[in-house]
Amino acid sequence: MTIVLQSIINGLISGAILMLPTVGFTMIYATLGFPNTAIAGMVVLGAYAGYVASVHLELPLALCVVFAAIVLVPVGVGMGRVVFRQFYGRKLLAPLIAGVGMFLILENVVRFVWGNKIRSLNIPLERPWTFGGLHLNPDKLTIVVLAVALVGGVFACLKFTPIGRAIRAVSDDSVLAEIRGINSARAILVVWVIASGLAGAAGVLMAADTIMTPLMAWEILLPMFAAAMLGGIGSPLGAVLGALVMGLTTDLAVAFLPPTYKSAIAFTVMVIILLFRPHGIFRVKL
Amino acid sequence: MLRLANVTKKFGGLAAVRDCSYEIRQGQITCLIGPNGAGKTTTFNIISGFLRPDNGAIYFKDVPIEGLAPHRIARRGLVRTFQIPRELNDITVMDSLKMAPRNDGLEKIWAPFVRFRRIRDRERTLEVRAREVLNLIGLEKKEREMVRSLSGGQRKLLELGRALMFEATLVLLDEPTAGVNPVLVSRIVALLRKLNETGTTLFVVEHNMDFVQQISDHVIVMAEGTSLTEGTFDSIRSHPLVAEAYLGR
Amino acid sequence: MISYLISVGIFGCFYGLLAMGLSIQWGMAGLVNFGQVAFFALGAYGSAVLSLNGVPIYLSIPAGMFLAGLVGALLATTTLRLREDYLALVTLGLGEVVRLIAVNEMWLTGGAAGLPGVPRIFPYATTQFDGLWFLLLALLAVAVTYAVLEVTGRSPFGRVLKAIREDEAVPRSLGRNVFSFKVQAFATGAVIAGLAGALFAHHLSLVAPDQFLPVVTVYAWIAVMLGGQGNHLGAFIGALCLMAILELTRFGKDLLPFLENEQLAAARIIIVGVLLVSLVKFCPDGVMKKIRKPKNA
Numbered sequence A: 001m002t003i004v005l006q007s008i009i010n011g012l013i014s015g016a017i018l019m020l021p022t023v024g025f026t027m028i029y030a031t032l033g034f035p036n037t038a039i040a041g042m043v044v045l046g047a048y049a050g051y052v053a054s055v056h057l058e059l060p061l062a063l064c065v066v067f068a069a070i071v072l073v074p075v076g077v078g079m080g081r082v083v084f085r086q087f088y089g090r091k092l093l094a095p096l097i098a099g100v101g102m103f104l105i106l107e108n109v110v111r112f113v114w115g116n117k118i119r120s121l122n123i124p125l126e127r128p129w130t131f132g133g134l135h136l137n138p139d140k141l142t143i144v145v146l147a148v149a150l151v152g153g154v155f156a157c158l159k160f161t162p163i164g165r166a167i168r169a170v171s172d173d174s175v176l177a178e179i180r181g182i183n184s185a186r187a188i189l190v191v192w193v194i195a196s197g198l199a200g201a202a203g204v205l206m207a208a209d210t211i212m213t214p215l216m217a218w219e220i221l222l223p224m225f226a227a228a229m230l231g232g233i234g235s236p237l238g239a240v241l242g243a244l245v246m247g248l249t250t251d252l253a254v255a256f257l258p259p260t261y262k263s264a265i266a267f268t269v270m271v272i273i274l275l276f277r278p279h280g281i282f283r284v285k286l
Numbered sequence B: 001m002l003r004l005a006n007v008t009k010k011f012g013g014l015a016a017v018r019d020c021s022y023e024i025r026q027g028q029i030t031c032l033i034g035p036n037g038a039g040k041t042t043t044f045n046i047i048s049g050f051l052r053p054d055n056g057a058i059y060f061k062d063v064p065i066e067g068l069a070p071h072r073i074a075r076r077g078l079v080r081t082f083q084i085p086r087e088l089n090d091i092t093v094m095d096s097l098k099m100a101p102r103n104d105g106l107e108k109i110w111a112p113f114v115r116f117r118r119i120r121d122r123e124r125t126l127e128v129r130a131r132e133v134l135n136l137i138g139l140e141k142k143e144r145e146m147v148r149s150l151s152g153g154q155r156k157l158l159e160l161g162r163a164l165m166f167e168a169t170l171v172l173l174d175e176p177t178a179g180v181n182p183v184l185v186s187r188i189v190a191l192l193r194k195l196n197e198t199g200t201t202l203f204v205v206e207h208n209m210d211f212v213q214q215i216s217d218h219v220i221v222m223a224e225g226t227s228l229t230e231g232t233f234d235s236i237r238s239h240p241l242v243a244e245a246y247l248g249r
Numbered sequence C: 001m002i003s004y005l006i007s008v009g010i011f012g013c014f015y016g017l018l019a020m021g022l023s024i025q026w027g028m029a030g031l032v033n034f035g036q037v038a039f040f041a042l043g044a045y046g047s048a049v050l051s052l053n054g055v056p057i058y059l060s061i062p063a064g065m066f067l068a069g070l071v072g073a074l075l076a077t078t079t080l081r082l083r084e085d086y087l088a089l090v091t092l093g094l095g096e097v098v099r100l101i102a103v104n105e106m107w108l109t110g111g112a113a114g115l116p117g118v119p120r121i122f123p124y125a126t127t128q129f130d131g132l133w134f135l136l137l138a139l140l141a142v143a144v145t146y147a148v149l150e151v152t153g154r155s156p157f158g159r160v161l162k163a164i165r166e167d168e169a170v171p172r173s174l175g176r177n178v179f180s181f182k183v184q185a186f187a188t189g190a191v192i193a194g195l196a197g198a199l200f201a202h203h204l205s206l207v208a209p210d211q212f213l214p215v216v217t218v219y220a221w222i223a224v225m226l227g228g229q230g231n232h233l234g235a236f237i238g239a240l241c242l243m244a245i246l247e248l249t250r251f252g253k254d255l256l257p258f259l260e261n262e263q264l265a266a267a268r269i270i271i272v273g274v275l276l277v278s279l280v281k282f283c284p285d286g287v288m289k290k291i292r293k294p295k296n297a
Helices: A002-032 A039-056 A061-087 A092-116 A138-160 A162-172 A174-177 A183-211 A218-232 A237-255 A259-276 B040-047 B069-073 B093-098 B116-137 B150-165 B182-197 B207-215 B233-236 B239-247 C003-029 C036-052 C057-080 C082-106 C128-154 C156-166 C169-173 C180-203 C215-227 C232-249 C261-282 C286-293
Strands: A127-132 A132-135 B001-013 B014-024 B029-033 B057-059 B078-080 B170-174 B201-206 B217-224 B226-231
Touching: A002 A039, A002 A132, A002 A138, A002 A162, A002 A183, A002 A218, A002 A237, A039 A061, A039 A092, A039 A127, A039 A183, A039 A218, A061 A092, A061 A138, A061 A183, A061 C261, A092 A218, A092 C215, A092 C261, A127 B093, A132 A138, A132 C128, A138 A162, A138 A237, A138 C128, A174 A183, A183 B182, A218 A237, A218 A259, A218 B233, A237 A259, A259 C057, A259 C082, B001 B040, B014 B040, B014 B057, B014 B226, B029 B040, B029 B207, B040 B078, B040 B170, B040 B201, B057 C169, B069 B078, B069 C169, B093 B150, B093 B207, B093 C156, B116 B182, B116 C156, B150 B170, B150 B182, B182 B201, B182 B207, B182 B233, B217 B233, B226 B233, C003 C036, C003 C128, C003 C156, C003 C180, C003 C215, C003 C232, C036 C082, C036 C180, C036 C215, C057 C082, C057 C180, C128 C156, C128 C180, C128 C232, C156 C169, C156 C180, C169 C180, C215 C232, C215 C261, C232 C261
Parallel strands: B029 B201, B029 B217, B078 B170, B170 B201
Antiparallel strands: A127 A132, B001 B014, B001 B057, B217 B226
């Protein structure tokens, strides 16, 4: 029983982290129409940017997250401009392949600079809180708070600001949005900013939760796909719910399976969704 | 031959097709007319299985077909064309015609390695048939060219040619003269007549009233998703509702 | 030197076969497979495990191909029925899952260390001749695959497949079960990758998980993009070009002696990634199509 409860806690933490790249992934899918695998590469780069902030600049975790997000924004926006812009509105294939290429490039830039060895952020050790055999580190709570705050900020922006409304209009129907005089180029730019910022932040939070290696890119890739598919690809709110479900499923399953099969769980979830609910399990709009 | 009973299709809250009931009689050329947005193409999409109706039934040769996959409906002998010529650019005109008739056994991936002789024989007959059709649609000089080099009107003709090759019993034509120059229009009229004489029933969406007058045995008028009235071209022309809704002024 | 060239040629054949598998999936049917390495691995492990357990090679290789094809058909059946745009994501996932199974299921796959001692195809030949004979065998496999793909492309099946690639509404409205055509094409591509894997296993006489990294799929994609959509021979030539590029990067060690091995490996993959992105960006229709428009493509 304790194991199950502990897994639920861990699952909620990893689910909260998974929300960030998934929201970015699904927003890019909604506005530009292709699954951007490069997001996973940006997550790794974000983690190592956070490493620089944490170990070399000795910043606290929250500032490391901000630092990584700020570093990643020009990377993502630049990538959107240089690599992906010419594919907007084209068939799925070209941007997809370019995304895989960018994923490889980012992952290996990290390998090139920092090597393959396992690293961790410089977070002061604190005594975990214990209640009846359950453990929770205070810094894990910080992670969750930061993740929720970031995603909440993005949702507030989508819901209440003019640019957020523009993004939603472009996601619904880019042609119609253009007719109604919405500047879709600007909306897409902001989507890139949000997606890359969230990816960078997610990398730091993942590293703070566990450890970091360049292989993180692969650990996030399949859960991110699965979470987006669970929520109905293209729906940010669905992505949040999908990420929490994925986090819980994975950590509960890992309580009974060898932990190396984490990615396999995501794959299984993907296949099950495709078989039974190809448009996602949550029918939510936004 | 084809009967619609209370067919309804909604997009969001909006009914694109509302409670449509009518019948296409065997051997006739029936035209479906109506203003833009009346739901004509949606009706075609429902009949041919590309859309599933929310309500109602469709009978083809007295068998219900609503909700079947498009290829299953086509196999019963109902073929459609598309409003915007959907064409296969990187294929020769000849191949585009030869692919129309279906043969499951010879279209398996392993067939060319196991039944190559039967494939060769069939290809020969197909080629002869395709040449006949090419002569009929006046594209005999284009046989070896890629479809991308054809004009819009020629593509429309090629689509008709595929319907000819397929030997369907009912052909749905979505605006066969849209974007076609007048010379080709008269060719299309002649071709449809010929197709009809050989026993094919035709159901045609069309805007060109001269064309409708020339070709139709029966006309169904649609507006705002429902069928307003039907009858011969002359009878519907004088109908006040039609004059208001469509022929106008 | 000669044995080095032979070995490069053999690997060119492996990647060429993988690329030809993509050539039927993507080139002819428009299906995006990002997990070609999974089918490569299935063919390799399938044939290796069987032949280590006493099954003769001439049976184990077809069995490996069958295994790859079966998994390909199952995956295509689950994915293509409802959401085709997810195929790329699901295949990418399959590649990882197959590798995970290879790492974890010690009893079957030997875990991370892999399976050594897979029987060779020419056990009595001396090492050098072994390479030569094997190169000839691999070239034969490439030639047969090429012939099969060309015949398929010109057959009634290939004609419908081309129509599907252009606009599947047309074949559907002409009574074709588009789904079934796609599954057949996808499974065939997987079988070809399985063949490459099986030959690979018996050539190196070792299969291990780190031979089946995702970058192998990317190699195959680069080869097929160099060749151009639907150009099967181009895919093979693309694979040979890719091998040349990859081998040239090995000399990076001499040029940049201050780099660690780890860094060189990373740099190599960065180059591969840049190559892939530039190919999509600058010649999406394939390099060879730019030079020479193949007939009947």
